[in-house]
Amino acid sequence: MRQDFRIVELFLQYALQGLKLGSIYALIALGYTMVYGVLRLINFAHGDVFMLGAMLSIYFARWTKLGAHPSWISLVAIMAMAMVACGLIGGVIERVAYRPLRNAPRLSLLITAIGVSLFIEYAGQLSQVFGATPQVFPSLVGNHQWTIAGKLTISTVEALVFVVAVLLMLVLHGIVHHTKLGLAMRAVSFNFQAASLMGVNVNRVISFTFVLGSALAGAAGVLYGLSYHSVDPLCGFMPGIKAFVAAVLGGIGSIPGALLGGFLLGEAETLTAGYISSTYKDAIAFVILIVVLLVKPSGLLGKRVVEKV
Amino acid sequence: MKTLQNNIFLFVLLGVTLALNFALQRWLDPYYYKILVDVGIAIILAVSLNLINGITGQFSLGHAGFMAVGAYVAASISVFLVQPWMQGAGLSGDTNLIAGGILVGVAVVVGGICAALAGLVVGLPTLRLRGDYLAIATLGFGEIIRIVILNTDQVGGARGMSVFPTPSAMGGAPVKSSFFWVFAWMIVCVTIVARLAHSVKGKALFAIREDEFAASTIGIDTTRYKVIAFLTGSFFAGIAGGLFAHSSTGFITPGGFDTQKSIEIVVMVVLGGLGSISGAIIAAVVLTIMPEALRGFSNYRMVVYSLLLIIVMLTRPQGLMGMKELRWPWRAKAGG
């Protein structure tokens, strides 16, 4: 009896961890899904924008000295700065690297995205920039441990990550479904040409999408830093790829799908790490990806599209 | 007989390589010898990836995974089968260059075959995927391969695997991938890929890249050709891996076959011009020698690569050579 209880407890503890990781994936996945929706591009650099969110926050906290005074205000301020900075960076990347290729083959776009991703990662590793060694992320907010039931604990950060992810998703949902720009975004992702014929300023919509998605990645970066404490210029690559997997799992182009996919992937990874082996944790995402692509390429919540000939 | 005549050039080339081998081993500084071997391996990697990414247009980001399969299989054969046997028979790689070379050759071929099988396993399910989805799926497969190796203790896991035993244990210098083996494989690889791509049937690979769907409506079994491209490409990636495992340091780690390695090969193919074999060769040569020449700037290597990638895509998306090929001047007209 006692034993059974432990097993359940352990499982729940893993599940909570998974929820935290999943929330971060979900936030990154939102950006992928939106950009993929309007441009049909896997923005490889998205994971690196996420990394920049985490990395820059360290510097923001240092410059503003907010890192030394953990409080909710520090947190909100740093997160706002990270979101603005990442939003700008995302917008600039789109403007400089992707827009000139609007009519080029999609492969050129993909390669450029890979180039941008590499550039951010390796320029970031230069000693003149961030340097290659991991840096400690300041604890921006007091981290309490609450005991919920028995030995089951949850920390402020864990709760925070989850709440922020859901909140931001709701905001995004609101923007996409209740503003004019959101409507234009949906029009562009439905049919690029038709939207531009109907007078939608496609370039503006795409820029906006990048800014929005990158801002979310920036927020995810801060949450990541709070959760895992250590950040380096390469720390965005894998989470980025995995968040893309999450977006595919949930159904690319679907906002709730990105959230669902993120949570599921986060759970799958922590449970694999907990019950099988932490080294196989990284493989599970790819196994899921391949299975989804083979069994249901449109993902859990995505719509099936027939390629028009 | 006629067939033989048609290939005479090839045999001459192999002969020259063999002759050069002895000359180079004798007179060339080991440092430059090593770079030469690295260049040969890079060419095999770039040309074989070009078959998949450039010629057939199936953008793969998992080439290093196949290279890893070849490297680890070949290394395992050397370490667990060949070396004990040679020791038992009282042979040393030093005194029996020919025997040793052939045994390493066999190990490398088996590595290539295993990589090809892995290519088949990857190719079959991912064939339906297009463009960026395929890129991510192959990246995923490459990572899975790497993680599996990482978790296989028999081949050293994360610590890596030493292919060459300590000289004392072997009694003499171990057998390495010599200039001859590497360049012979390079010649075979380039020849096969070039002839495949420009044969009547193999042109179908270009057709798939240009318009897969139109290709299928003119009777081209696109799946079959994509499998052929994946099989051939991953076979040579495996060969390159096996040669690499037996070159210079003779030490391999799973980390050496990660996504970054795959991307490095992609950079070669893209800069050379997707679909151009000579472009891939030139890019492989330049991108292997350049970092050596710029040793002091090694931190900037990947920064330069990435900028090159972006700038090339923005200004000359067809790469250095586009789809064009350099030909032997005396064959420029023949179109071979």
Add this chain to the structure above:
Amino acid sequence: MTMDAMLEISDCSVDFGGLKAVDSLDLSVAEGEMVALIGPNGAGKTTVFNAITGVYRPTGGAIHFKGQSLDGMQSYRINRLGIARTFQNIRLFKNLNALDNVMLGFNSASQRHMIGTMIRSPESEQDREEIVRRSRELLDWMGLSAASAACSMDLPYGQQRRLEIARALATQPKLLLLDEPAAGMNTREKQELAGLIERLRKEFRLTLMVIEHDMKMVMSICPRIIVLDHGRKIAEGNPSEIQNDQTVIEAYLGEKPVAAA
């Protein structure tokens, strides 16, 4: 079921998530016939071709070619049975030259194995020469011999359309489906094309199905016309019958005036 029908489409439907692009269509084409498929924009004409060539799976009904069901068959197999097509929005292999485009049509006919070409066996060289010769012949037929080395993307529009026909012919089809072959051509080019199609039909013993918006051209070359609207067949008959058919006139007026050249 008509006994000597070469192509038999029965009760065929193609849905796109609620939209019935083709709706319970019955249609048959006899060997040697030349049939036009017309209808307003979005009537479902191209979708019919796509269903025949295995691009889209019909959601209902059946398609038989020479008595054989095409159900679930892949496009390349359908082509090998003897059905070739062109595309409304030209789909050439853009970066390959004209000769290569046509040679690719012979791909499945080439008997040589890859290994042979790999070692440059004399047989494979002969095979190549033979295919080059036949491809040039086809280019000649289409009046493209001067263009054979040109990158297909750089050819003028009219030549691209003809090159696409040459590529389709290289697969030695019995049934050729042409999707708006005259689109974008001027009157003179259209006349030439009409003559060319007629000659091809005789020379290669083709059965033809043509989608065309130019009524004058359709009426002049096709003895039988099938009219589609909203995925349904609304009329079928010879040119004069169609011209005077009230439902046809309404279908077109409901959309936009007929583009009578």
